[in-house]
Structure formats: structure tokens, C-alpha cells
Amino acid sequence: MMKIGLVQIYGNDITLSVLEGRKRDLRLVEQRKFNGIEAMDDGLSFDAAVLSLPLDILQFRRLRLPFSDVNKLKEVVPYELKRLVLDDIDDIVFDCVVRDADKGDKDLLITFVKRGWLEDTLRALNAKGIDPSIVISLELSKVINGGGFEDVFSGNAGVDLHELGELLAGEMDNPTINLRQGDLSFTKEYREKVRYKKRALVLLFFLLAVLLFNSGERVYIKRKVLKNIDSRMNGMYTELFPGSKRVIEPLYQTRARLKALKGVIKDIEGIDPLNLISVLSERWSPGVVLAELNIDTDFFVLKGSSSQLKDIERLVSRLGEIFPDIEISETDRTVDGKLRYVIKGTTGPAGKAFGSQGEKDEAE
Amino acid sequence: MKLNKKNILLISIFALMLLNAVLFFNLRSLDKRERRLKTKLSGMTKVYKEYKEASSQYGILKKRAFIKETPSASALEGLLEGLQLRGKLTRIKPIQKKTVDGYSMEDLEVEVSGLTLEELVRLLYRLENGREGFIVRSMRLKRAFSEEERLDSSIEVLLLRAGSGS
Numbered sequence: 001m002m003k004i005g006l007v008q009i010y011g012n013d014i015t016l017s018v019l020e021g022r023k024r025d026l027r028l029v030e031q032r033k034f035n036g037i038e039a040m041d042d043g044l045s046f047d048a049a050v051l052s053l054p055l056d057i058l059q060f061r062r063l064r065l066p067f068s069d070v071n072k073l074k075e076v077v078p079y080e081l082k083r084l085v086l087d088d089i090d091d092i093v094f095d096c097v098v099r100d101a102d103k104g105d106k107d108l109l110i111t112f113v114k115r116g117w118l119e120d121t122l123r124a125l126n127a128k129g130i131d132p133s134i135v136i137s138l139e140l141s142k143v144i145n146g147g148g149f150e151d152v153f154s155g156n157a158g159v160d161l162h163e164l165g166e167l168l169a170g171e172m173d174n175p176t177i178n179l180r181q182g183d184l185s186f187t188k189e190y191r192e193k194v195r196y197k198k199r200a201l202v203l204l205f206f207l208l209a210v211l212l213f214n215s216g217e218r219v220y221i222k223r224k225v226l227k228n229i230d231s232r233m234n235g236m237y238t239e240l241f242p243g244s245k246r247v248i249e250p251l252y253q254t255r256a257r258l259k260a261l262k263g264v265i266k267d268i269e270g271i272d273p274l275n276l277i278s279v280l281s282e283r284w285s286p287g288v289v290l291a292e293l294n295i296d297t298d299f300f301v302l303k304g305s306s307s308q309l310k311d312i313e314r315l316v317s318r319l320g321e322i323f324p325d326i327e328i329s330e331t332d333r334t335v336d337g338k339l340r341y342v343i344k345g346t347t348g349p350a351g352k353a354f355g356s357q358g359e360k361d362e363a364e
Numbered sequence: 365m366k367l368n369k370k371n372i373l374l375i376s377i378f379a380l381m382l383l384n385a386v387l388f389f390n391l392r393s394l395d396k397r398e399r400r401l402k403t404k405l406s407g408m409t410k411v412y413k414e415y416k417e418a419s420s421q422y423g424i425l426k427k428r429a430f431i432k433e434t435p436s437a438s439a440l441e442g443l444l445e446g447l448q449l450r451g452k453l454t455r456i457k458p459i460q461k462k463t464v465d466g467y468s469m470e471d472l473e474v475e476v477s478g479l480t481l482e483e484l485v486r487l488l489y490r491l492e493n494g495r496e497g498f499i500v501r502s503m504r505l506k507r508a509f510s511e512e513e514r515l516d517s518s519i520e521v522l523l524l525r526a527g528s529g530s
Binding site: 240 | 370373374376378380381383384387388390391394395397398400404408409410411414415416418419421422425426434448460462463464465467469487488489492499500501502503504505506507524
């Protein structure tokens with residue numbers, strides 16, 4: 001639904017008609033008359049505005065030119081018009097209606113109005129919030145569509161209210177003449193487009209600025225986090241090695257030092273034979289004879305014999321409660337029918353419960 | 365190009381886009397660095413704990429070196445003498461001697477044969493808990509060939525002391 005404001009000028013009388021409807025079906029909803037443009041209400045607003053001039057304001061000239069190409073005609077018209085008007089060609093605004101004549105010629109009706117008058121009128125309407133997109137003449141349209149160019153010179157043709165909507169719709173779709181041309185062109189849409197583009201650019205600018213601020217803040221925070229992680233690692237390193245001044249890669253430096261320390265510990269770490277012997281005696285299985293016991297830093301080996309395999313297995317099972325990593329590694333029969341065995345166990349991490357000499361000292 | 369408002373705005377937008385792009389790539393590289401550092405930090409925390417534990421263990425072991433008397437092979441002979449096992453000593457064999465972290469370490473292999481179980485227990489107890497500060501590194505125990513009730517033992521002990529060595 002469009003709301004169109006039609007301004008018609010008859011001398012000093014201004015008629016403002018408000019029409020509503022679809023593009024091809026406009027209905028008159030209101031008509032008001034004013035005594036001069038200055039008397040019009042301020043702040044009028046329409047979806048589109050049209051200025052219609054009466055025949056008595058317009059001036060006409062007829063031409064017959066031997067061209068059929070309309071573009072070529074338009075190029076020639078200003079020069080032809082110079083001969084036909086008293087005013088300077090730059091002081092008028094014109095448009096023409098072209099019709100076919102005989103012998104392939106074109107019959108032209110040139111319509112013009114004084115530029116200064118039109119400029120003043122448009123400026124005055126603009127001041128009231130009306131910016132006509134086209135400057136037409138409904139009367140001219142009615143006359144030309146009703147007959148020939150000759151009727152234009154015969155006098156004023158009034159436009160009835162009932163035909164206003166139909167005439168205006170037709171003129172808005174395809175105007176007979178439009179004097180809003182050249183430097184008087186309707187630029188409101190263009191200006192609005194420019195304004196929207198400018199607003200979009202300003203908006204983009206602020207958006208990018210906000211984004212930049214956000215990214216900058218994130219970079220700042222991230223750098224702080226990284227610095228914090230660095231200082232935490234350095235702090236751990238200097239806590240472990242207070243005398244150290246060159247801290248480049250705390251993780252790798254600490255790893256190297258840990259490796260060296262573990263090497264030293266391994267060098268001076270002892271075993272706890274009494275404790276192991278005590279555990280063995282507590283969990284020994286009857287029927288199993290121990291011939292040899294080897295105890296090393298991480299493991300122990302039991303060698304001996306038994307008459308039955310199940311006795312050896314029972315022993316391994318009972319020792320397995322303390323040393324989970326224990327197994328029978330060898331068994332073989334001797335000439336006297338006994339079963340020789342070799343049992344290997346680990347006192348490493350699993351042997352923690354069993355305890356090393358160092359841990360015992362710590363407990364004490 | 366004229367420096368009108370529109371062009372200044374366009375130049376500013378271009379500069380902002382450029383700066384945003386720089387910051388974007390900077391952030392990406394910082395993200396990568398953060399992930400790397402976090403992995404390192406978790407590794408560092410683990411190594412830190414391990415080092416503390418090892419350091420504490422080392423501290424305990426070092427205490428054994430703080431003895432008033434200078435440990436030596438003769439101290440080992442004296443220990444056996446005190447247990448009246450001097451006669452059962454087959455041999456004392458030095459294995460290696462080195463200095464680590466300011467501590468002198470001397471490995472010795474002691475062979476004692478024909479021990480009863482009670483004598484073996486007394487010997488091990490003195491080695492582990494005596495004020496001489498021996499550390500038992502390994503032990504081989506066998507039933508004696510001649511007498512099954514008795515035991516032949518080969519014990520590797522470490523003599524640890526602070527200083528440059530005996």
C-alpha cells in the first residue's frame with residue numbers, strides 16, 4: 001500500500017491530493033487546497049510525491065524532424081529549440097513527446113517551463129517536506145492521450161477527481177513528460193543510498209574498532225597468562241634450585257637435574273635384606289627347600305627344590321601378595337625325582353610395601 | 365586521492381581491518397604457544413613433584429654419610445671382629461671407588477662363609493644399622509657345600525662419606 005502526495009499548481013492555488021493503493025490502483029483519500037506553497041502544512045510525508053503542472057504554465061513548441069532514431073532526436077532538439085524560444089536554452093527545462101508522422105518523420109511536442117520558476121517551486125515544496133520524484137502534467141497527458149498535439153493549444157483541460165487516480169498511476173508508470181531532468185533530477189533516493197552507505201561505513205568502522213579492542217584485550221590477557229605460566233615454571237625451578245641464575249628452559253633443565261639426581265640415588269641406594277628374609281620366612285611354604293638367595297637393588301632370585309610343584313606354586317602365590325611381580329622362571333626334575341625351581345621377584349615399585357632402607361630410615 | 369571525510373573513513377576502515385588481521389594471527393600464534401606452555405607446565409609440575417620426592421629420598425640417603433668415624437675396609441673388618449666373625453671372613457674385595465656430588469663412594473665385596481642363620485641376621489643388622497654407615501647393595505646367599513645348615517654369603521656394601529674419600 002503506497003501513499004502518494006500529488007501537488008497541482010493553478011496560479012497561486014495549490015491542491016494537495018493524497019492517494020493510496022497499489023501501483024496501478026490508486027484511490028483519492030483526501031484533497032486539500034492551499035493559498036500558495038507557504039500556506040501548506042509542514043512535515044508532510046508520503047511514500048512518493050508528484051508535482052503536476054497545468055497547461056497554462058507550460059509552453060509548447062512543435063517540430064517535425066526527419067529522424068526515426070529517438071536518441072538522435074534528443075540530441076538535435078536543444079539546437080532546434082534554440083531557434084524557437086526567446087529565452088536562453090539554459091534558462092528553461094524541457095521534455096518532448098514524440099509521435100510518428102508521415103514519410104518516416106517524427107512529430108515532436110516540446111514542453112518547457114522556466115528553470116528559475118521550477119527551481120523555486122521545488123525548493124519551496126522541499127521546505128514543506130515534499131520532494132516530488134517526477135514533475136508531470138496530468139492535463140497534458142489527458143489531452144495527448146485523448147487526441148492529437150493540436151488540442152494542447154486549444155486551452156486548459158481539467159482533470160476530474162474520478163480520473164485522478166488512473167491518470168496519476170499511468171503517469172507514474174510511464175510519464176508523458178518529466179521536467180525533473182538534468183541538474184533538477186530527483187536525487188532523494190540516490191542521496192538516501194549515499195546516506196545508507198555512509199552509515200554502513202561508519203557502522204563497519206565502529207564494529208572493526210570494537211573487534212580490534214576485543215582482540216587487543218584478548219592478546220593482552222593471553223600474554224599475561226603466558227607470562228604467568230612462564231613465571232610459575234621459573235618459580236618452581238628456582239624453588240628447587242635457589243642458586244640457579246640461568247633459567248632458560250626450566251622443564252628440560254629440571255628433567256636433566258632429576259635424571260642426574262636419580263643416577264646419584266641409584267648409586268647410593270641400598271637394599272633391605274633383613275626385611276626380605278623376614279618376609280620370606282613368614283610366608284614360606286612347607287616342603288620347599290631354599291638353596292640359594294640372591295638379592296639385588298630391584299629384584300631377588302630364589303633357587304631350591306621341592307618334591308611337589310603345588311608347594312612351589314603355593315609359595316609364589318603367598319609371596320605374590322607382597323611382590324605382585326613374581327614368577328616361577330624355571331623348573332626341572334633332578335635324578336632323585338625332586339623338582340628344582342628358580343623364582344624371580346621384583347622389589348621395585350611393587351616392593352614399596354616391602355620398603356627400602358631409605359624409607360625405613362625416614363619412618364624412624 | 366582527495367583526503368575528504370569519506371576517504372579518511374575508508375582508510376581508517378582499511379587500517380582497522382589490517383590491524384584486526386594482525387591481531388587475529390597474533391592471537392592464533394599465542395593460542396598455540398599457550399597450548400605448548402600448558403603442556404610444559406603440566407610436565408613441569410610432574411617433574412617438580414618427582415624431584416622433590418627424589419630430593420627427599422636423597423636427603424635421607426645422605427644422612428647415612430654423616431658419620432663421625434671415617435668408613436673404610438678396616439671398619440668392616442672391625443665390625444666382623446665385634447661380632448666374633450673375623451675368622452669366617454673369606455675376603456674383602458674393593459670393586460670401585462668414585463666421588464659423586466661431593467660424596468666419596470667405595471664399593472666392597474665381602475665374602476663370609478659358614479655362617480649360621482643367627483650369625484647372618486646379626487651381621488646384616490649391624491651392617492644396616494651400625495654407626496659405621498654401611499649400605500648393603502646386594503647379597504648372594506648359598507647353603508654351605510660342606511654343612512647344609514650353614515650359609516656362605518657374598519655381600520656388596522657401599523661405604524659412603526662426605527669429603528674427598530679415604
